[in-house]
Amino acid sequence: MSMEEVLPVLVVLAKCVFAVAFVMQIVPLLIWAERKGSAYIQDRPGPNRAHILGIRAGGHVHSLTDVVKLIMKEDIVPGHVNWFYWFIAPVVAMTIALSTFVVVPFGDYLTIMGHKIDLRVSEIDGGLLYVLAMTSLGVYGIMLAGWASNNKFSLLGGLRSSAQMVSYELAMGLSAAVIFLMAGSVSLRDIVDAQIVGWAPNGTFLNWNVFSVPGAIAFVLFWTAAFAETNRTPFDLPEGEAELVAGYHTEYSSLRFALFFMAEYANMIVAAAVTTTLFFGGFSTGLPFVDGAFLREHADLVLAVIGLGAVPPLLAFSAIAWKRRNRDFYKALSADDIRHREPRFFAALWGGLAVVHLGLGVAGLAGIPTSVLGVELGGDLVALAVHMTAFSLKVLFGCWFFIWVRWTIVRFRYDQLMNLGWKRMLPLALANLFLAALWIIVKETMLA
Amino acid sequence: MALPVPSRKMTTIESAYLLEVVKGLVLTISHVIKNIFDPDHFRTIEYPDMKKPMAVRYRGAHRLLTRPDGKVKCVACMCCPTVCPAKCITIIAGEDPDDPAEKFPVEFDIDMLRCIYCGFCVEACPKDAIRMDTRIYEINAYTRQDMVHNKSYMVNLMEGKKPEAEDVYRANPSTAPAGYTFDEKPIP
Ligand code: SF4
Numbered sequence: 001m002s003m004e005e006v007l008p009v010l011v012v013l014a015k016c017v018f019a020v021a022f023v024m025q026i027v028p029l030l031i032w033a034e035r036k037g038s039a040y041i042q043d044r045p046g047p048n049r050a051h052i053l054g055i056r057a058g059g060h061v062h063s064l065t066d067v068v069k070l071i072m073k074e075d076i077v078p079g080h081v082n083w084f085y086w087f088i089a090p091v092v093a094m095t096i097a098l099s100t101f102v103v104v105p106f107g108d109y110l111t112i113m114g115h116k117i118d119l120r121v122s123e124i125d126g127g128l129l130y131v132l133a134m135t136s137l138g139v140y141g142i143m144l145a146g147w148a149s150n151n152k153f154s155l156l157g158g159l160r161s162s163a164q165m166v167s168y169e170l171a172m173g174l175s176a177a178v179i180f181l182m183a184g185s186v187s188l189r190d191i192v193d194a195q196i197v198g199w200a201p202n203g204t205f206l207n208w209n210v211f212s213v214p215g216a217i218a219f220v221l222f223w224t225a226a227f228a229e230t231n232r233t234p235f236d237l238p239e240g241e242a243e244l245v246a247g248y249h250t251e252y253s254s255l256r257f258a259l260f261f262m263a264e265y266a267n268m269i270v271a272a273a274v275t276t277t278l279f280f281g282g283f284s285t286g287l288p289f290v291d292g293a294f295l296r297e298h299a300d301l302v303l304a305v306i307g308l309g310a311v312p313p314l315l316a317f318s319a320i321a322w323k324r325r326n327r328d329f330y331k332a333l334s335a336d337d338i339r340h341r342e343p344r345f346f347a348a349l350w351g352g353l354a355v356v357h358l359g360l361g362v363a364g365l366a367g368i369p370t371s372v373l374g375v376e377l378g379g380d381l382v383a384l385a386v387h388m389t390a391f392s393l394k395v396l397f398g399c400w401f402f403i404w405v406r407w408t409i410v411r412f413r414y415d416q417l418m419n420l421g422w423k424r425m426l427p428l429a430l431a432n433l434f435l436a437a438l439w440i441i442v443k444e445t446m447l448a
Numbered sequence: 449m450a451l452p453v454p455s456r457k458m459t460t461i462e463s464a465y466l467l468e469v470v471k472g473l474v475l476t477i478s479h480v481i482k483n484i485f486d487p488d489h490f491r492t493i494e495y496p497d498m499k500k501p502m503a504v505r506y507r508g509a510h511r512l513l514t515r516p517d518g519k520v521k522c523v524a525c526m527c528c529p530t531v532c533p534a535k536c537i538t539i540i541a542g543e544d545p546d547d548p549a550e551k552f553p554v555e556f557d558i559d560m561l562r563c564i565y566c567g568f569c570v571e572a573c574p575k576d577a578i579r580m581d582t583r584i585y586e587i588n589a590y591t592r593q594d595m596v597h598n599k600s601y602m603v604n605l606m607e608g609k610k611p612e613a614e615d616v617y618r619a620n621p622s623t624a625p626a627g628y629t630f631d632e633k634p635i636p
């Protein structure tokens with residue numbers, strides 16, 4: 001087989017690995033953010049004891065020890081479960097959570113050996129429909145777990161989850177419909193492209209769907225429904241621990257529980273990624289005139305600006321880390337405690353990163369990337385890096401928003417949840433669809 | 449009987465919920481930002497590394513006081529085992545060979561697993577021979593037997609330890625409880 005034949009297969013495989021890795025790498029970060037964020041919201045220091053050679057890394061070591069703990073724990077299979085469905089439920093939950101990500105574009109294109117590669121795993125045109133289909137399948141893992149666990153609490157958790165899904169799916173679908181109307185397509189790539197151009201200069205954040213009246217309303221509805229679909233507080237009734245022990249995952253332990261736990265976070269990431277794509281311009285940078293073509297044309301300059309721009313904040317982080325040596329905590333430690341290394345380590349780490357960025361900036365100024373890699377590949381790589389960064393930052397902010405809300409708002413009561421879904425959100429979503437249609441007609445007649 | 453809680457009717461803006469959510473989010477993020485920039489602001493005391501300074505009148509582990517000649521002040525009068533509500537003090541009395549008029553404790557054990565830290569023993573003592581002013585709260589051991597504090601342990605408890613309540617009172621007599629008599633040990 002020639003390289004020409006193998007390349008497409010390799011590209012698809014690489015993109016699949018990338019999609020799984022992207023989601024799975026953010027999961028431990030989110031678990032950390034959940035712990036540390038909740039602690040900071042409640043004026044606690046959060047996880048800060050576990051350390052490797054004195055480096056506590058702000059509690060990241062706890063996520064690592066958690067993984068080890070979950071692997072080492074006994075995997076209990078209760079005698080009364082319906083074992084087939086019980087075994088597949090966590091796998092279903094995790095698989096569906098991961099597979100939703102495949103249609104989300106994370107960059108525009110990359111040209112390798114003359115092939116233009118679209119930067120999303122699957123190039124299907126009905127992307128948004130696929131997302132809606134997969135998110136509704138997502139409840140199957142929970143329902144199977146709830147039913148197969150064969151106890152009343154798990155069953156109630158599963159039932160609540162499916163009822164919640166049915167109620168909020170409608171508002172979610174109708175707000176997504178507003179986006180098809182505005183973009184004129186259901187392909188997520190087309191939706192992103194439609195948000196880069198608009199009445200403001202290309203790439204400006206004002207072109208994003210959320211900065212139009214129907215788009216903003218649709219965003220609020222979609223985002224609220226996303227909380228319900230991912231079973232996050234204030235809609236985490238399926239696992240309401242005060243009422244249902246732990247809801248659908250009461251009977252699960254060890255790695256099976258870990259799969260459910262990770263699936264919850266993977267769902268959050270996917271929901272944030274889809275919301276970013278639909279309402280916040282996907283991978284678009286949000287800066288005026290900075291679109292894919294601009295990034296490719298001025299690749300060296302962009303690299304120089306990013307590299308040099310990152311140096312002052314990194315140096316500031318380094319200085320802050322160095323200053324933390326004087327915290328009361330370090331003063332209370334005995335002189336030979338290995339945790340004294342930590343502020344020095346972080347000062348060195350941030351300082352080292354500052355040097356790396358300085359090097360990148362200087363290389364950009366000297367025009368090295370395009371002269372070494374060639375104008376085409378150099379431009380593509382810079383564009384990919386910038387787009388990926390913009391996309392990841394938006395997704396991470398969305399995920400943080402999930403966490404932020406969880407530690408702010410209390411859980412809804414079941415009837416309140418249903419009232420909100422059916423009596424408020426559904427009519428509002430329908431009215432918004434009409435408003436969107438009107439908005440588009442008015443906009444077209446005014447532009448014409 | 450449950451008390452009726454008067455419920456307030458929500459205003460239209462409150463029942464729309466969105467503004468209230470935003471208010472809550474602003475409140476929580478303001479805490480996060482404050483805590484990121486000022487990590488010493490937490491009320492949490494990072495315990496094994498940092499310790500809470502106990503109040504000077506905190507009732508900690510017991511210690512036995514000594515006279516200037518090094519003998520324990522206790523005269524084995526049995527007041528403290530009598531008053532002790534947990535019945536955890538065991539004293540075996542003996543006669544002082546130098547001064548047959550005096551008794552002294554040959555053994556003086558307190559079972560710290562049973563002690564309820566009520567401080568009655570300190571109040572009952574006519575000789576001011578036992579005190580709980582060490583401010584030691586980490587009373588632990590690997591065996592039950594080690595949890596029984598004996599005479600020599602309690603006499604030497606404060607060697608090379610943090611300042612006793614006594615020192616605090618000496619430096620600042622107005623903080624001492626009414627009628628407090630100072631230990632006879634020389635001021636270092
Ligand atoms: S503190 Fe109370 S319980 Fe403990 S030994 Fe003294 S009298 Fe007994």
Ligand code: SF4
Binds near residue numbers: 521525527539574575
């Ligand atoms: S009350 Fe005082 S003098 Fe009497 S036995 Fe107890 S410690 Fe000794």
